[in-house]
Amino acid sequence: MTAGPTTAAAEPTPHGRRLVAVWLAVSAVATPLVAIFLGPAIPPGNHSAQASEQTFDNTWMVSICTPVVCLVLVFFAYALWSFRANPAEGLVDGPPLRNDARIQVLWIAITSTIVLFLAGFGTYELLQSGAGGGQGPSPIAIPAGKQFQVQVIGQQWEFTYRYPSLGGIESDQLVLPAHSTVRFDVTSLDAVHSFWAYELGVKADANPGVDNVAFVQTKGAGTFHVRCAELCGLWHGYMFNNGRVLEQADFAAWAKQARVLDAPILKYLPPYAHTYFPDPQRRAG
């Protein structure tokens, strides 16, 4: 009896281990790079405490998402490289796929943990300072200390700003004092608008008949953009302007000049109120 030629069973390729190793290596490099270099460039920036918080939050979220994105890309690249068909072998069916309970449980556990953590993280940040968002007429996240009040009045198609502490003057320029806690009372005279002071990290809907309160803590002097973020008619796309944060002395000078300019109209302005809708009654509609 002669022994026939023996063929050793081919070792199965450890695709799973390779994939995990590459993914861990790529994630270990990409995640700190994203956090350190991309993070500071993520909007809305650093013009206010709320904007800084949002940039911090966005950096965290993008950093947490980076390994997930890496997994998808690594798997995609690995599949292209490793599982592509060899034209010389012809059309060959692959091995049957079977469930792997461990992978399924791991996948559900990891994704659930990430989502629940982000939900908790976001809720905590929101409750801390309101995160620059509109909180309705009865805000729950109210910053401590003195507040400077500005009423934002939306109308088709311009925002105007009323300053109750400056004699009720109004302006189409949003000018704020530096290093102050500003309370925005946002309302509308007609359609639904959305007040979005982009670099300040403030966004609040302007609804007719509603006082929507948002807070922001300004930092140093600078400029920012204001735009409407709610489709509100023909000139919605043109409903934008620049705002300014001024140091206290410059702000006082601006307020003085604004009072002089507004002197002829002050007698016609209604007393300050949280909402003005549906007045005035006289209109063509």
Next chain:
Amino acid sequence: MRSTGGKLALVAAAVAAAGVLIGFYVATLSTQAGSASYTVPVTTENGHKVVDLQLMTVAAIGPKLSPNPDWVSYLVRDAQGRWRRDTVWRVPADATIHVTVYNFDGASGLRNPWLARPQGIDGNRVTIDGKPSDAINPDDASHTFAIPQLGLIVALPGVADGAKNQCGVAPCPMSNAHRTIVFTFHTGKPGHYRWQCFVPCAAGWIDGFGGPMQTIGYMDGFLNVV
């Protein structure tokens, strides 16, 4: 059978063509949609460009000038003295614009009274029927001429409710009851600046802000500064 390179070139050409068409559409839409562009005649005084812009505001544009005869509208007077329903105007940069508005419409009232203060014009003051004014009663406002990007807002007082010989449809003869508002402003750098009316004057539309208030060619337009 087309090669892969040929297919890619075809896709790239199609994408480029679509981009050009979209760009052309957006550029046209954002500068003169709904209205022809009218180049306002320019004169020169001491080397400085001066424009005399004459406008009319009417309660109803009438069937001769619009398929929407009962819509409120602005009109512009051309060099031949004809009134045109064109609301996209081409004016030069760094020029002085003398504006005369003949308003034949009654008052609707401003929703925001603050807009009754003239601003963004010489002296922040208008002349109404020959008298200077630095604010009108917001309830008396019939329309506004406003270019928000330039900070320009001028409220136009309306014809009294009981005035005799009121205008029916445009173009209105000067013998009809009207108010005359005069002011001056200056253009700066070139750009497309939208203008609008802030008075909710579109009778019969929700909140007075539909129809002619949302259609270029009536109560809105562009100032194309070139």
